[in-house]
Amino acid sequence: MKKVLEIIWIILIALTIFAYLLGYLKYIDSALVSILLISTFIKGALVIEHFMGLKDVAFKYRVIPTLWLAFVLSAIAVAYYL
Amino acid sequence: MTIKEKYPPGDFGVWIIIYIELVTFAMLFLGYAFSRRADVELFNQSQLMLNQTSGFINTIILITSSYFVAKAVQAVKSMDESNYKEFNKKASKWLIFALMCGATFLLVKITEFSHIFGEGINLSTNKFFMFYLLLTGFHFMHVMLGSIILFNIFMKTKKFGYTPTDTRGIESGASYWHMVDLLWIVLFPLIYIIR
Numbered sequence: 001m002k003k004v005l006e007i008i009w010i011i012l013i014a015l016t017i018f019a020y021l022l023g024y025l026k027y028i029d030s031a032l033v034s035i036l037l038i039s040t041f042i043k044g045a046l047v048i049e050h051f052m053g054l055k056d057v058a059f060k061y062r063v064i065p066t067l068w069l070a071f072v073l074s075a076i077a078v079a080y081y082l
Numbered sequence: 083m084t085i086k087e088k089y090p091p092g093d094f095g096v097w098i099i100i101y102i103e104l105v106t107f108a109m110l111f112l113g114y115a116f117s118r119r120a121d122v123e124l125f126n127q128s129q130l131m132l133n134q135t136s137g138f139i140n141t142i143i144l145i146t147s148s149y150f151v152a153k154a155v156q157a158v159k160s161m162d163e164s165n166y167k168e169f170n171k172k173a174s175k176w177l178i179f180a181l182m183c184g185a186t187f188l189l190v191k192i193t194e195f196s197h198i199f200g201e202g203i204n205l206s207t208n209k210f211f212m213f214y215l216l217l218t219g220f221h222f223m224h225v226m227l228g229s230i231i232l233f234n235i236f237m238k239t240k241k242f243g244y245t246p247t248d249t250r251g252i253e254s255g256a257s258y259w260h261m262v263d264l265l266w267i268v269l270f271p272l273i274y275i276i277r
Contacts, residue, residue: 079115
């Protein structure tokens with residue numbers, strides 16, 4: 001459990017490499033955009049929970065940035081798919 | 083089950099600033115996303131002129147700097163009266179790495195900006211580049227401010243300024259830096275990848 005920050009860092013790097021590889025595709029399939037947005041949500045949530053340290057904080061403060069992230073990424077998805 | 087803290091880490095004032103910044107950037111992100119809908123072809127063609135590798139490198143750099151800052155906070159929060167000097171030293175070591183990441187981010191971004199401006203691109207070139215320059219320029223200023231904050235925290239750790247009863251300064255600065263990272267995590271796929 002002592003290496004939690006290291007594990008989070010590795011996951012964040014892996015998801016960033018995944019996004020970068022997607023960027024190489026001339027045309028990105030709309031399903032891939034969904035996966036990219038979900039992976040971005042996971043990255044943001046990991047930063048909020050573990051780096052910002054909000055996992056140890058009362059729910060009302062923890063939920064604000066997570067809701068912000070969910071709202072922004074959902075709106076981006078709406079703009080992309082509609 | 084762990085007992086939750088009543089308030090987020092650091093001063094509450096910094097969280098008000100963080101919430102305001104998140105709302106401001108959200109408007110810019112959504113402005114970009116919905117403007118793109120109106121002219122997908124223009125946005126896709128313009129996006130291909132960006133250097134995705136520099137966006138990728140900067141994402142890695144910011145994530146890594148956030149990790150270093152989290153390690154510095156972890157060090158400071160583990161201290162007690164008998165070892166606070168040792169833990170201030172540990173924190174300063176992590177902060178130096180974070181500062182180096184911040185400086186590298188700015189250098190990569192300046193290189194990218196000089197390439198873009200060298201191509202004759204500016205705010206009025208088209209809507210894509212208006213949003214690109216606004217979003218990344220505004221974010222660039224936040225990285226500069228965050229680096230200044232981290233430098234001040236670093237100087238305080240060099241003077242063994244954090245004690246078991248006084249860690250709010252480093253927590254506030256760290257929260258701001260993580261917000262800068264969080265904003266880039268959304269910005270990177272939105273501007274550089276999605277098309």
